[in-house]
Amino acid sequence: MSADTVSVSGWGRTAPTNARLIRPRTYEEAVTAVRGCGTRGSIPRGLGRAYGDAAQNAGGTVLDMTGLDRVHAIDADNGIVLCDAGVSLHRLIEVLLPLGWFVPVTPGTRQVTVGGAIGADIHGKNHHVSGSFSRHVLSLELLTADGEIHTVGRDTPLFDATTGGMGLTGVILTATLQLQPVETSLMTVDTERARDLDDLMARLTATDDHYRYSVAWIDLLARGTATGRAVLTRGDHTPLEALREGTRARRDPFAFHPSRLPAPPSFLPERLLNRRGVALFNELWYRKAPRARTGELQRLAAFFHPLDGVPHWNRIYGRGGFVQYQFVVGHGQEETLRRIVRRVSEHRCPSFLAVLKRFGDADPGWLSFPVPGWTLALDIPAALPGLGAFLDALDEDVATAGGRVYLAKDSRLRPELLAAMYPRLEEFRALRAEVDPRGVFVSDLARRLSL
Amino acid sequence: MKDAFGIPQSLLVLGGTSEIALATARRLIARRTRTVWLAGRPSPALEQSAADLRALGADVRTVAFDALDPESHETVLGKVFAEGDIDMVLLAFGILGDQARDEREPLNAVRVAQTNYTGAVSAALVGAGALQSQGHGSLVVLSSVAGERARRANFIYGSSKAGLDTFTQGLGDALHGTGVHVMVVRPGFVRSKMTTDLEEAPLATTPEAVATAIELGLRRRSETVWVPGRLRLVMSALRHVPRSVFRRLPV
Numbered sequence: 001m002s003a004d005t006v007s008v009s010g011w012g013r014t015a016p017t018n019a020r021l022i023r024p025r026t027y028e029e030a031v032t033a034v035r036g037c038g039t040r041g042s043i044p045r046g047l048g049r050a051y052g053d054a055a056q057n058a059g060g061t062v063l064d065m066t067g068l069d070r071v072h073a074i075d076a077d078n079g080i081v082l083c084d085a086g087v088s089l090h091r092l093i094e095v096l097l098p099l100g101w102f103v104p105v106t107p108g109t110r111q112v113t114v115g116g117a118i119g120a121d122i123h124g125k126n127h128h129v130s131g132s133f134s135r136h137v138l139s140l141e142l143l144t145a146d147g148e149i150h151t152v153g154r155d156t157p158l159f160d161a162t163t164g165g166m167g168l169t170g171v172i173l174t175a176t177l178q179l180q181p182v183e184t185s186l187m188t189v190d191t192e193r194a195r196d197l198d199d200l201m202a203r204l205t206a207t208d209d210h211y212r213y214s215v216a217w218i219d220l221l222a223r224g225t226a227t228g229r230a231v232l233t234r235g236d237h238t239p240l241e242a243l244r245e246g247t248r249a250r251r252d253p254f255a256f257h258p259s260r261l262p263a264p265p266s267f268l269p270e271r272l273l274n275r276r277g278v279a280l281f282n283e284l285w286y287r288k289a290p291r292a293r294t295g296e297l298q299r300l301a302a303f304f305h306p307l308d309g310v311p312h313w314n315r316i317y318g319r320g321g322f323v324q325y326q327f328v329v330g331h332g333q334e335e336t337l338r339r340i341v342r343r344v345s346e347h348r349c350p351s352f353l354a355v356l357k358r359f360g361d362a363d364p365g366w367l368s369f370p371v372p373g374w375t376l377a378l379d380i381p382a383a384l385p386g387l388g389a390f391l392d393a394l395d396e397d398v399a400t401a402g403g404r405v406y407l408a409k410d411s412r413l414r415p416e417l418l419a420a421m422y423p424r425l426e427e428f429r430a431l432r433a434e435v436d437p438r439g440v441f442v443s444d445l446a447r448r449l450s451l
Numbered sequence: 452m453k454d455a456f457g458i459p460q461s462l463l464v465l466g467g468t469s470e471i472a473l474a475t476a477r478r479l480i481a482r483r484t485r486t487v488w489l490a491g492r493p494s495p496a497l498e499q500s501a502a503d504l505r506a507l508g509a510d511v512r513t514v515a516f517d518a519l520d521p522e523s524h525e526t527v528l529g530k531v532f533a534e535g536d537i538d539m540v541l542l543a544f545g546i547l548g549d550q551a552r553d554e555r556e557p558l559n560a561v562r563v564a565q566t567n568y569t570g571a572v573s574a575a576l577v578g579a580g581a582l583q584s585q586g587h588g589s590l591v592v593l594s595s596v597a598g599e600r601a602r603r604a605n606f607i608y609g610s611s612k613a614g615l616d617t618f619t620q621g622l623g624d625a626l627h628g629t630g631v632h633v634m635v636v637r638p639g640f641v642r643s644k645m646t647t648d649l650e651e652a653p654l655a656t657t658p659e660a661v662a663t664a665i666e667l668g669l670r671r672r673s674e675t676v677w678v679p680g681r682l683r684l685v686m687s688a689l690r691h692v693p694r695s696v697f698r699r700l701p702v
Contacts (some may be wrong), residue, residue, distance in 0.1 A: 012455065015453050016630070017630045018630025019586055019630075058630060320670075387456070388482060411455035444587075448452035448460065
């Protein structure tokens with residue numbers, strides 16, 4: 001078990017702090033680390049894809065859980081896997097695909113751990129059908145503040161506090177997951193363009209239910225009548241029978257060899273992504289997309305995880321880093337969404353990773369982010385002048401509309417707004433006070449927002 | 452904790468009546484800062500400063516602190532840090548002295564040096580140690596352009612700031628990689644009560660402008676901030692002017 005004092009930051013690289021990084025290789029080492037973590041506490045960390053300060057703990061201990069990465073058991077008949085929390089979704093996909101199973105929910109990257117996926121209760125393009133990650137967790141083992149390991153089943157307060165609980169209830173050691181059956185590693189994808197936001201929302205409302213996976217890339221720099229124009233990509237896993245006999249794809253239906261480009265250098269300047277460049281990129285990206293195309297076959301990685309092809313892609317924002325802003329507002333709050341899209345477009349935020357999605361039913365996690373409605377995620381270079389105040393104004397709008405921002409992406413929310421956004425926050429605090437009275441589990445996020 | 456833009460939630464001001472510090476506090480309170488400690492010699496002015504900041508919605512407390520009593524620094528600042536994390540320490544105390552009088556009365560000159568330099572060395576080391584053990588935070592030190600090169604008109608003050616500036620740079624290097632960010636702020640002539648009796652120098656600035664520069668420096672995690680920014684170029688040039696010429700310059 002190695003321990004080093006290192007600078008730790010989130011994927012957005014905005015507010016690094018120092019912590020003792022411990023990488024347990026056994027459950028016993030994890031227990032020892034939690035028991036001996038000292039007054040500034042500890043927090044589990046996976047692959048560091050949370051954008052903000054969720055997996056940082058200034059002056060304390062950060063438990064790098066990627067050392068616990070074994071897949072213990074697979075029930076290939078029923079699609080159930082028992083694995084360590086430090087296993088990445090990438091590894092799971094590699095292991096499970098040849099058996100005809102796929103992870104039930106995947107975000108825009110495979111480089112997250114199972115523990116992180118539960119802690120942030122992540123969602124994917126299938127949220128409107130499959131809900132968030134926790135819906136597919138059958139049980140988990142949690143190392144709590146007293147140094148004991150508990151098996152936590154569904155429909156218990158501890159389970160609902162842990163799913164979406166940002167690692168603050170304890171360290172998830174293992175999880176049992178229900179998987180999604182697939183016949184191939186290909187995706188059948190329909191692509192269409194929406195000329196503005198209203199067109200986009202109309203299309204999503206009308207036909208989203210026909211697809212298991214659905215997401216829209218949205219051009220937030222388009223102005224005037226084109227405000228909110230978007231490219232919709234929706235699809236499902238390709239059935240085996242759709243592949244022609246004798247083709248290579250048919251002979252090897254579970255082929256999975258994602259390619260990777262070289263990483264961008266770490267010393268890029270802060271202003272590389274300026275408005276003009278991003279506007280040009282967005283224009284080309286929009287024009288490149290077909291007006292309407294159906295039945296295109298795409299590889300898994302290209303459909304779900306295009307950014308995984310570029311390791312360390314977060315470096316393109318330079319050393320100033322970037323902020324991810326994701327909020328959700330309920331159905332019936334379309335006007336709020338329209339207003340925010342208009343304001344972002346008027347503010348000229350150079351955002352090229354903006355995504356709009358229609359969420360389905362919520363899951364019971366107390367701090368779980370998704371609620372039925374519209375979610376918009378966008379990336380903005382942190383160096384953009386006036387960004388802090390601009391996002392504060394958006395927060396007000398979101399909170400007034402009964403919406404919320406996503407804690408796994410947050411690095412700047414005003415703490416006063418949190419209780420309005422997450423009505424079960426008090427229960428969460430009470431449960432933490434009960435199971436962790438000494439505050440063993442704490443993160444920079446928890447300190448910043450008084451979670 | 453600081454947010455993605457480097458804005459602190461809790462601020463400790465050493466020199467709680469400094470106009471630059473109060474302008475900075477106002478600016479930060481308007482963004483995120485909720486807890487402010489104003490450390491200084493107990494006085495109605497200190498309480499008034501606290502009341503003014505409270506009116507902006509912050510939780511403000513005052514604490515008795517004397518730069519000239521370094522023995523007490525550990526205790527006084529230790530109590531503040533014991534109450535919770537401090538995201539930013541702003542070292543803002545300092546006295547200008549009266550150059551002509553101080554040249555005649557060396558004990559007064561020593562007082563300038565002790566306040567601005569030795570007092571600051573002690574307070575900065577204590578503050579830096581506390582920040583280091585919490586693993587995060589910024590130590591922002593108000594230096595001065597006067598420390599960049601000795602001037603006939605204020606070299607007693609200037610030399611104290613030169614010492615502080617050099618000390619802070621070294622401290623920043625020593626703390627590199629500890630999670631603590633150290634920033635030297637070098638304002639030019641600032642229009643404030645400290646300088647009301649003085650003739651205004653070129654490129655004069657205001658406490659509000661210094662506060663703006665500090666906010667930007669926090670976001671960028673800058674190590675050195677000049678206010679106004681153009682002073683950096685001006686001083687680079689002045690540094691190379693021969694002394695025989697420099698001493699005759701009307702600066």
